[in-house]
Amino acid sequence: MGCAQSGAKAATSDGKSGGVTAVDKQQAKEENKKYEETMSFLSQVPLFMRLPKDQHPILAAACVNQPFKAGQTIITQGETGREFFIIQSGEAEVSVNDGGSQKKVATLKQGDYFGENALLRNEPRSATIKAVSEIKTLKITQEKFQQLGLNEKIQFANRKAVGAGGKRQLVVKPPSDKTATERQLMETALKKNENIQTMVELDEVRVKQIIDIAWKETVPSGKEIIAQGDLAADYFYICQSGKFEIFVSDKNDSDRKLVQTVVSGGSFGELALLYLVPRAATVVAKEDSVVWVIDRKNFKDILMKVSDEKIQEYVKYLNRVEILSSLLAAEKQQVAKALTEKKFSKNEVIIQQGDPGTTFYILFEGEVSVSIDGDEKARLQASEERGTAQYFGERALLNDEPRAATVRVVSKDAKALALDKEAFDLLLGPLEDIMARKGEATAKAVAPPAGEAPAPSGRDPNRPKILMTDLQKVGLLGAGGFGAVELWEHKHSGETYAMKCISKGFIVKTGMQDSVITEKNILFMTNSDFIIRLHETYNSKQSIYFLMEPALGGELYSMYQRKGFYGSEKHAKFYSAGVLCAFDHLHERHIIYRDLKPENLLLNEKGHLKVTDMGLAKFVIGKTYTTCGTPDYFAPEVIASTGHNHAVDWWMLGVLIFEFMTGSAPFEAPYPMQIYAKVLKGINAVKFPPQLSPQCVEIVKAICQKEPADRLPMLTGGSKNIKTHSWYKGFNWDKFTEFTLEAPFIPKVKSKKDLANFSVHPDEMPRFIEYVDDGTGWDKDFATC
Template sequence: MGCSCVKSDMGRTSGYIVPENQFLEINKKIFSKESTDFHYPGTNDKRSTAFKQRHQKPIIDLRRMLYANSEASSAIVNDKEKTKEDIKLILDVINKHSILQNLDEDSQMVLVKNMRFYEIGPRECIFEQGQPGFCFYVLSSGRVELRVDNERKDILKSGSGFGELALLDDRPRSATVRTIESCCLWGVSRETFKDAVKKIMALNYEENKNFIESVPIFKTFTNSQKDALLSSLVTQRFSIGERIVKQGDTGDLFYIIKDGLVSCTENDREIRQMGKGEYFGELALLNDFKRTATITAVGDVKLVSIGRKALIEVLGNNLEQIWYRNALRISVEKSSALKILSIDQKELIFNLMKVTSYKAGELVIPRGTPKGRNLWITTKGLIRGPLGTIEAYSCIGDEELLADPYENYSVDFISESDLIVAHITKEEIEKSMEGTLIEIQAMNEIIEILKSVQLLKELSIERFKLLISVLREVHYTDNQIIVEQNSLGDSFFIVKSGKVHVQKDGVNIRNITKHDYFGERSVLFNDFKRSATVVANGEVDCWIVEKKDFLNIIDEGIKVQLLKRIELQDDMITFDEILPIKTLGRGNFGTVYLTAHKRKKAFYALKSVLKAKVYEYETYQNILLERNILLQLDHNMIVKLVKTFKDDSRFYFLMEYVHGQDLFDVLLALNILSENDAKFYAGCLVLMLQYLHERDIIYRDLKPENVMIDEEGYPKLIDFGAAKVLHGRSYTTVGTPHYMAPEVFLGAGYSMQADLWSLGVMIYEFLYGKLPFGENLDDPHEIYEKILEYRLCFPRDLDSAAYSKNLIQQLLNKNPALRMGGVTSKLKEHKWFLGLPWERIITKQQRAPHIPKLRSLSSELANAKKRNKTMQEFIAFEEQNENFPRSPENEPPGGWDMEF
């Protein structure tokens, strides 16, 4: 049942970052703003005004944040050993605080273990209002007062805790705390706590992952399925003599022993003991299963478990079918003959395969069976063939499907154990795919190459087939000229095999090898002259498509997008060719300017970063990470990095300029979105996240303010200061509280699923015009509490929108594993998105709900030309009032910035 919710006039707390090295650039909304005060045009809405005011608040001086004196500076601090009473006191306090009580038992004990003992006299300051927070304290004896704006608000006594928000981030203290009398406290700093939790969580994650990978029934799981499984594991503890499972009971839990010993007994007789890394109860995951033994803790035992119900929630209803399909996928991926098939083609084959079970010693494939006409896949058990034993997850007959040798098998294939085999004939495969396997393999190979052009990625198979139908193959001999510099071009080339040299004015500038392409400009521009000569280096085969054929298949919308991307791939642009126009915005480290190419009149955003600040705060890795991430990205709904520069004083990022309006303002203008408009914006966000996650990039600060709506009305993701290449898990608190997944601010470790939570918040906001948690709150602590309370309300009059409600509930699930398993491709298959034209959206052919009304930049460009200032002169003038040392005190590592 839904509940009524009141819309608030308030905005939301802005994004922030607490990085691995205690600092990461805060660089918000600076790629496209129209003025230096971060004005949000087009609305006088009170909510927008409140939001603007928060963004205009003075930021905390970062040097003070980094080098502030420790809190409770007059206290005597030591590592006093904790008694049982001390531990109980601290745990009692922890469990009174809504955020800390949500920490798991291991994290709570880490907090207790790392607390130090403070002795401090009367009338001493522990911390001051407005200063960044560093520590959490538990009052063991004595009294302290809380003062806000010099007015006493409360008195705390023994058994109270305060300052807990400092364990999450370094936001300013909301009150001053002073001792009334001599006090004893237990205290722990954020850095100590987070480092300790990170170590134990990372260790637990790796240990659990190794355990899972050692269990045979999970070997077929994909990485995303394993990650979902790991997120659903529950830790359980048993004391000596406690019974874990009872013989004869029906169970649905599978257990892995993490620490300790258990005794296995049948009919009160011990069979054996099991220890760390061993497991029991795996059959319970498949069906109702009666325990065949009683398991009892020999001493203190720690286990992780997962139940069939939880596994079904994460993976789906038919677990046996999932295991079977996973086995088929693993087998086909190992096959050089079949792995080139598309996902859809593989699934088509799997659907048609017939499954047969065999007992040990049974005949599976008799001698005399023709080769090249059948495919068998072993999903369980062992089979003996002509070259020895064939293990599970293997293909038989796959290579011969392409060779078609017209031979027969000369020996029998016999099962060596209980065996399950899936079978299909070559005739059935080719009939289902409407072509021979050799033709299909060749077509798939070309499609994969064409998909490397980002704007062609989402084309339908039909369009790809049309494109392939006009390709012609041409052979070139060693040193043969394929295209010549300054000649008119009207063909697009893909290298099928071999290698070619690209030469400019007789000098070799790069090589192009198999499956790369060149000449795309010639099919897009009229009277295009080749910018370089291309020469065969050895024997070369190329696929060629003529301009007239290409343009008949690629419509005007796609052509326009290709032209724009080519403009942004001009890596020949020099710093002297950039004309400064105006300042767009300032961040803590970077200032962004609107610029234009002096000749082409193309607009760019140039971010300038002072080297002295990078050296002072030692943020070398952060700036390299941002650069490396941006260089990987080539998506028409993600801001594009054109090139980077450096000089003696600064680093420069030359970016695509997004002339538009941010999504926050668009939502204010449109108010509550219609279902179709919400689907459009949500679909665009899904495509962005899918692109990033496929490249192991987690965004970590998805919210309307970080999405621009360009002049065509399409979203563009900006600001990658919080993004990270992620292999495994991250433990950094990053993002904006209203949009932050609970696992992020709890510090338990998170993965790509955190982005899906933020997406769920945005879809809720699209449909209901407000935030799901803490809509009228500004304090991060209170927002976190509302998220953890998890009162997800849907207005009663909108309850009928079952598909959207179901999607939001999945994305805003507190268990990350249940957010579509963390797989963005599953999102596109959700019923709410049914009928959404993904191909038309990725190629920007679908009409957008809102086209921003934007003023022309021509007059500003004309004024900039009249000023005729160089970029360095303009920046020097803008920076003249910056109070920062020009000469860094810290010596930078040698050669660290060679990539710029």
């Protein structure tokens, strides 16, 4: 009652209320409207979509009005950016320096924005933006953004890895007959598809082979031939007749946009030829149409035929090695696939007299000197062009006896194929046993499959079991499309663990049964303080589970973004050193990792690095041909499908160092095909920011050589070449490996149950695909206890 009376007394006949005029009310109303519009603007910016909704009002309030006159430069290419802008009214033009002259590339209007990355890190502006007319902008500075702690609250989306499709059965139809006109149409379509040309070199022979395996299908008007988000992305299409429309939808499918029309001679779906990735668009037949279909498996097989020719060449070399004469033809094929190419420089010693012998070499390019006690006894010459080869060190395959001579390169450089005794024994067993069986009628079966080392399996039986019934859930650490990682606590000991749960329906739909089995085996077979440990696996009706060591310091990717570590050599050296140690441990066990990126690197409570997620790792001797990984980190040989070995891991380390130092990957681009085009141009085409030290530029370029054998850790000396590089000068490797070197950043971890360093965006919450047991028993070994 008292409040009502007070209000009545305050009212006056001139329309004022407590001294507030109608004009004041209107002004307040307009200001509130502008404030809401600002929040609406900000909610459309991808960076701020990752900011919790309760922080949007704080962000909007921190924006200030900033007008610019017509002709005024807002930002200049090359300058360090520390401000973000949203255009409220007016128009601006975007231009880039192209060979000394400014080239206009875009126009910005109301609602457009630029400079969002400047809020997180100092990076050079990639273009110049100038006001065309008088414009009004909203601006927020990096200083204000970080002062409000907004950089600490952004939830960063992880870059997704792509796989090869695994065991999933493709429907492959017999090739259809083709007329000369149809063959010409397909040839033209393949050659004008820029994305395919970026991925692989299609010579006339390959084009003919691809056309040979294609089959024809009719597509009625209105049929959806490709659905956006579909995991069954296995085919590439060439339009023979008719018309197709390509649509892209937003995340909620509420806004479907027509982005392209494909008619006769056009093609679509080419990413499916490279790897398994959900479809990026929907394709619908606009009218009755006819297409030619090419499946991924046959396409990849055609690409690998060149490698098969190389293998046969290697077999010819092996046929000349006398102590290998007892090998069966199939066994020589296995050995040929396991050979690793090495490159040597002039005066480099390949074999040193007196050293233990563990590696056998086939010289196929260059000249070497063979000397005993300092006296030259012979020179060996080989030429790739003439098909001549020499071999030495073959007795290393029998035993570890000291080298009888020194072999030194005397030509400008030399190339050789190498095979160590351990790899040979893993493939075929000890050579002395094979030689002993010479002349016997029974032949030994060849295992494992081409290029792969035998995959050990199972947990350590001596380790105490951890029962799932003794665990209770604490909370969510992370999530992906079809799985989640949760923190669980042991009811009795109080120890905490990270529990990774994966939908079995998703595994089967994507054919990844072998991959998850390999992931389990690899984790059980690693024992490094730089790699997350696996304690148990469990099995339920719908899911499989990995019980792992927790790393509660958080994900390195998010930490770099929030704390602004980009550009710090101290941090980059410390974290890249951890990756190097993890790789040494894996490579010693013939494991290729294949999915390095900051998102897969965790910190423990002491700030020490842990490599996680072995989903794409594989036991390999020699080469493997699966195209998988994260596109920003793809090596050239992965894109070209020419086969890869552990050299791809070192390539990724070079990319990682570049990202640590600059804030972005060296070949970063909006679309995968643009990334691949940059990768294939090579590291020398990448523009290095001027603030990077010469030593940093040098080590990245030395690691990211296009030819795998030329990469710094692939040269004689291995990973020690990185450790002794000038960029690491002053870095104490002994203290680092003993964990007595202080970490550059110690995360705040209050207890074993602290989830504060992890956050999950709603978009990342897992979905599960119902699993119906197929009776194969692929999952039986996940019930370790």
